[in-house]
Amino acid sequence: MIHLIIHRMSTKSSPRAPARPRSSSPNRRDRVPDHRAAGTPAAPTFRPIHTRRAFEEICERIREQLALGILKPGDKLPPERDLAQQLGVSRNVLREALRSLEMAGVLRLQKGVKGGAFIQEGDTSRMNGVMRDMLSLGTISVRELSEARVHVLDLVVRLACANARKADLDALEANIRRTEDATREGRLLDRVECSREFYKLLAASTGNKVIAMIMDSVTEIHMRFVYAKVSSSGVAMARLAEKRRQFLAALGERNVATATRLMRSHLESVQRMLEQDPGAMSLHVALAEVQPGMRR
Amino acid sequence: MIHLIIHRMSTKSSPRAPARPRSSSPNRRDRVPDHRAAGTPAAPTFRPIHTRRAFEEICERIREQLALGILKPGDKLPPERDLAQQLGVSRNVLREALRSLEMAGVLRLQKGVKGGAFIQEGDTSRMNGVMRDMLSLGTISVRELSEARVHVLDLVVRLACANARKADLDALEANIRRTEDATREGRLLDRVECSREFYKLLAASTGNKVIAMIMDSVTEIHMRFVYAKVSSSGVAMARLAEKRRQFLAALGERNVATATRLMRSHLESVQRMLEQDPGAMSLHVALAEVQPGMRR
DNA sequence: ATTATTAAATGGATCACCCATTCAATGGAA
């Protein structure tokens, strides 16, 4: 259904070339890689160097079709065997490309007859993984992430005040009720889960998926720290639901100043709690466990 | 040097199983997948279902080692052949995992003796690709991205006012000079390139790599639109360098209000320019071409 | 000493299979 022919422009002379003997020209001096030189007698169009690997080119082609709107979410790519042949590559290489695209959240691979590689849609959680990797690699620090979160949250509160709709406020209200239930019944970890959801709902209520994505990505790691802290110490933020209600009231009144002030002071108290014992803020506590494709 | 043993817990009966003939049991009724049932007479420990794919598990293991600090940037993984054996998987599958990690910016693969898979460090551009994919897939819209950019830029200006150091201001100053040169010599596209760099420098001057990353990711696409517009229409923003100088002056004086005002008005005029002819804001214009691993 | 050659290590790629899952088509039993 889709044409993705790759003219491999490969470095290799031809697929399954007859094993050009290693030391064919005993005294050659030119260090020019023999590419396909000796093949055609006078082919003056020397192609530029090409170290690009097959799977990169494949990813690129598919992303190109996506960008051009030729491929859309829900579309199915041809079966691996067919596509590999169309592209003129081995199935293994094609799979490397498909795997990469799957991990990037572009594709979803499904087994069985009627299975195949489908263009994925609407996965807004991809940035979380990037953020985690950055942190694992030491490219960014916990401090930078926390600081960024404060600023982003500031922005989110402002936008939520401006744009939150009734449905958003209702969802937040329901979330707070669940928080109250969890508090009453002493389910501390569930309460952390509620917090995670609270911020997600707040982010969504900005009405801007880009902002929401950014917010989620800086919140995800933070909530892991909170989870680890609550999980190990057994202590939890006091008067959480109550504070949330106050905040929600300010949000409902579109009172940016109050909402911002409440959120900031809450963030500060959480930060104090986390920093109580150093080491709880260590990366390994939060990042270890649960590192799958993108659970959470 | 590193132990990453995976007990595959595989579904398959054993590597290279002796090709159990298809229709061996003519009248079997149990739909239980025969896993390794007939092998050992009474093995009561039925392992839980295992749909998890090998390459996912491998990625997970490596990320785990990373999160635990056992693997650090610069470290080298064992050669593919060795690692595959350690993990108990075929080399092909291992490569699928390595490829995914490479595309995610976690690894860098290098050929030749002394080559190998090295843990990458400090690549802050990974979020750009995510943003591009989201846009291609229609998960986010150009409008949302532009809007987010305005807000993020607002934040960046505030932080830059607070945190920019002399070196940052000097770099911005040098950038403006290059912009002037390009303007004088009519190199319009170079001027766009200068703009891209300007925003990157501004983002860096916040002193927070997370914020900078976010800023870069929302700016990258925007600059493609600008590039496409300038490239096709030949018109360019008037008095650009001059406006930049005013802005830089405000930044140097830590005058948040003025800097913010100047930036906002500039963004508005750029937006007006872009929206002049609709269609120029179409995705395809900006996303097509240059979709490599992560050029730019 | 300098330079060219060789050899080994390692990722890049191919081929030819086989296994496991899924689902539609088929066919027999109630």
Next chain:
DNA sequence: TTCCATTGAATGGGTGATCCATTTAATAAT
């Protein structure tokens, strides 16, 4: 007829062997 079990084909998941290409160090030739 209706329903359920069986079958078989399509498709992704995975393996092992083998070769190519690049890079670097060791070695030989000048």
